[in-house]
Structures are given as structure tokens and as C-alpha cells.
Amino acid sequence: MLKVLxxxxxxxxxxxxxxxxxxxxxxxxxxxxxxxxxxxxxxxxIGAVVQDMNFTQENTDGAEGARLFRTIRELDPDMxxxxxxxxxxxxxxxxxxxxxxADYIAKPWDDDKLVRTVRNxxxxxxxxxxxxxxxxxxxRARRALAEKHDLREVIYASPQMHEVVRLAxxxxxxxxxxxxxxxxxxxxEKLAEIIQANSxxxxxxxxxxxxxxxxxxxxxxxxxxxxxxxxxxATKLRVGRFxxxxxxxLFLDELGTLPLVAQSKLLRVLQTGEYERLGSSTTRKANVxxxxxxxxDLPRAIAAGQFREDLFFRLNVIELYVPPLADRPxxxxxxxxxxxxxxxxxxxxxxxxxxxDARAALVNHEFSGNVRELQNRIQRAVLVEVSDVVTASDLxxxxxxxxxxxxxxxxxxPPLPLGTLASGNGGAAASPSGPRxxxxxxxxxxxxxxxxxxxxxxxxxxxxxAAEMGLSRQALYRRMERLGIVMERRPR
Numbered sequence: 001m002l003k004v005l006x007x008x009x010x011x012x013x014x015x016x017x018x019x020x021x022x023x024x025x026x027x028x029x030x031x032x033x034x035x036x037x038x039x040x041x042x043x044x045x046i047g048a049v050v051q052d053m054n055f056t057q058e059n060t061d062g063a064e065g066a067r068l069f070r071t072i073r074e075l076d077p078d079m080x081x082x083x084x085x086x087x088x089x090x091x092x093x094x095x096x097x098x099x100x101x102a103d104y105i106a107k108p109w110d111d112d113k114l115v116r117t118v119r120n121x122x123x124x125x126x127x128x129x130x131x132x133x134x135x136x137x138x139x140r141a142r143r144a145l146a147e148k149h150d151l152r153e154v155i156y157a158s159p160q161m162h163e164v165v166r167l168a169x170x171x172x173x174x175x176x177x178x179x180x181x182x183x184x185x186x187x188x189e190k191l192a193e194i195i196q197a198n199s200x201x202x203x204x205x206x207x208x209x210x211x212x213x214x215x216x217x218x219x220x221x222x223x224x225x226x227x228x229x230x231x232x233x234a235t236k237l238r239v240g241r242f243x244x245x246x247x248x249x250l251f252l253d254e255l256g257t258l259p260l261v262a263q264s265k266l267l268r269v270l271q272t273g274e275y276e277r278l279g280s281s282t283t284r285k286a287n288v289x290x291x292x293x294x295x296x297d298l299p300r301a302i303a304a305g306q307f308r309e310d311l312f313f314r315l316n317v318i319e320l321y322v323p324p325l326a327d328r329p330x331x332x333x334x335x336x337x338x339x340x341x342x343x344x345x346x347x348x349x350x351x352x353x354x355x356x357d358a359r360a361a362l363v364n365h366e367f368s369g370n371v372r373e374l375q376n377r378i379q380r381a382v383l384v385e386v387s388d389v390v391t392a393s394d395l396x397x398x399x400x401x402x403x404x405x406x407x408x409x410x411x412x413x414p415p416l417p418l419g420t421l422a423s424g425n426g427g428a429a430a431s432p433s434g435p436r437x438x439x440x441x442x443x444x445x446x447x448x449x450x451x452x453x454x455x456x457x458x459x460x461x462x463x464x465x466a467a468e469m470g471l472s473r474q475a476l477y478r479r480m481e482r483l484g485i486v487m488e489r490r491p492r
Contacts, residue, residue, distance in 0.1 A: 180292065
């Protein structure tokens, strides 16, 4: 359990504070000098520091407390420090809060307010330590995965994306069809590359087809090939994509745009492995591993008569869901740094970096266009920026975020599921397909309850609840949206 460290030269104050904290379940240690306090910070598990501003009778200006605070900040920038001050050091304490002090409390103090403040600081410290531990654990897991598999230099830091990549390499050696779902620009093609690179067909062809870009009247010729003279303009033999991918992997992107007529022809090839070139009666065999991707809700398309259910089950033996960038904010800055390096080098502007306002704006932005939008914004910034520092305005982003004050949480009724994306025909979903899977997930219910409790404790102030949980305000907003928690404004 993390302890509260009290640094005060007055024995009566130390005794009173130790007793107060321990009565309320907070373990406390107390010392009379800054040097003793710094020693305990180095040897004990401290969750928060409550420090006086003066430690000798001849000094009343708060300079001793300021020196101690700044030394603590140098040793441990994340340590919460609560300043206790008499009126003579109040001005100094106020200025130190601008340097990062958690807060200041005047002597004599209010017991309830002091205990509440210190408890929140200790909880925040514990959350930060847990987040650090989880990040370190995630870093080790990513390194181990990258050492064992070819991840095609994919950039990510979030646990959500790590799980998707881990599933991709685990199913890669199999030859079963894979359906990759997720919004546009989220990285579905990169996941297909990872599957190919770790499959038994890694040394064979990897043929990509953007189905949405194929004219309907040329679909058959593009996929299956055409003999010379098979149609007007066909002056020479055309090798189809299935034939080009023989022995390797065929990646069909934007599968949801495939017309129904083309769907039936594709289904026949998947069922029999046989096809004919357009204008030929010779039957050919296709030995390909099929990986498909779509941003379309295929169960809904099936219900609307726009997609064949039998084709869906053929393609969807394994499903991998790539979440939108807004649901994996830990990936934003690593991807941004990568894109900045790539585009800056391309434009002869090596050494460019993000300013603090740019970093904050990137983390707070929702990125409805996902990774593609992030890359486009950074490319734009590199082109327009004349200095070495990229600002929020260079990215076309505002600084800061929306306020959550004066709001209270209420739960939004979750939408009814549209269908099970991987069912029947022995199919098994390798990852839940987005928010609609979260409603019945016990872990999501537990996360929702924790967020609602934090919001209630914070009086509906989202920024305060986010700080308590060790999150940015926008990160908490994104989790609330994903879990179906909305804020209900009440009249003042």
C-alpha cells in the first residue's frame, strides 16, 4: 500500500496529521526535515507528499519549502505534492502550483477536505504506477512478438492493436480465409500484409485487388483473366488476379462494394477452386489463400439483400477487427512521430519535432479518418511549416478540448446487435467486432461501472474524474462514448 509522507518541523502537526490519516485508512510516515523526507522518498513506496513551506524558525518566506518541492520534482516528476502553508508563504505556494504542485492547504486545515484531497492524490499515484507497469508489460510483449514474427514494421503501442496483431500472426500459418473488418483508414491492409508475411505462402505472390475500383463489366476479366479477342479491346491475353496469385495470397480490399453478380462468380471459385478465363472453355485450378477486408457491416448488408450470406460464411472463417484510432489513443503519438520522420526526410526537413500544443491537439483529436487522416495532417504540416517545430495550427487542429463541467452521467441504452459476424460453417471470430460486442462483455460492464463511480465522485466534472483515473479528459470522453455513457446536463 502506498504511504503518505509528511514533512513538517512541528511535532504537534506531524502527530495530528499521522493520526488523521491513519484513522481514515491511509498509512503515514512523518519526518521533520527535508533531508529526512528525501531519504524516505528514495526508500519507501510513497503515494503523496504533504510538506510544510518552512522548516526553521528564522525562515517564514516559504523559500525552504520551494527548494524541497523543486528537488522532489527533479527526483520524481510524477510525485503528487500537497503544500501546507500559513499566510506568510501563501504567495509562494500559489506560484508552485503553476510549477506542478497538486494543491495547497492553509493551516489550520479542514480535516475532511485534507483527507479527501490526499486520498485522491494517493489513488492517482497508484493509477499512474499501474499504467506504467502495464505500459512496460506491453512494451515487453510487443518486443517479444516482433522478435518472433515479421510484423512488417507496423507501428502501435495500444493493447487493443497488440491483441489484433497477435491474433493475426497466430492464424497466419493456416490457409483458412480471413475477413478483416474495421473503418476506413484504420490499417486493414497492413494487417493483411502481416498475415501474408507470417504464412506458409510468405515466399509466394501477394496480389492486392481493390474491388471497389473494378468496373462491374471488367470484374470477371480482372479476377479470372481473358483470352485475346474475348471482348472489344482485348487485343492480348490478360492474366487474372487468381492466376497471378496461384500458390500465394489474394487480398480483396473493399469487399463490401462487390456487386451481387460478381459475388456469385466469386463464390463458385471459392467452393470449387476452379475458374475459366473469359473467352475460354478450359477449366483452371486456383490455389490461393484469400484475405478480404471491408468497412461495410456485412450482416446488415445481408439483411438488406446486398450481400450473399453463403459468400459471407465462406470468407469469414476467421475475423479480425481493427478498431478505429479513436479507440486506441495510445497509438496516436507513436504513429505521428513515425509519419513526421518519414515525411520530413522526404522533404529534406530532418530534425522536425512536435511542439507541446501539437502533441496535446493530436491526443485530443477524434480522428474520424483514422490513421489515414493522421498521416495526411502530418504531411500537410511538414509541407507548410518553415521552422523545426510543428504546432497545432500546422496540423489544422485546435488546442485544448471540450469542457465537461456541470454534467452528470447517465447510461445510454446500447444498440441491439446487428448479427454475429463470425458464426456458422465452423467460423470463429478472432476479435469482437466493435462497440456492439461491448454491451455483453463483463469487462466492459466493469469498466463502465468504474467510470460512472468516478464521475459521481467528481460531481459530474469530467476533467476531475479523468485526473482521478490517470487519463486525459478526451481519453475519458472516448471511453464514455464507446461504453454508452453520456452526460445529462441539469439546470443550475
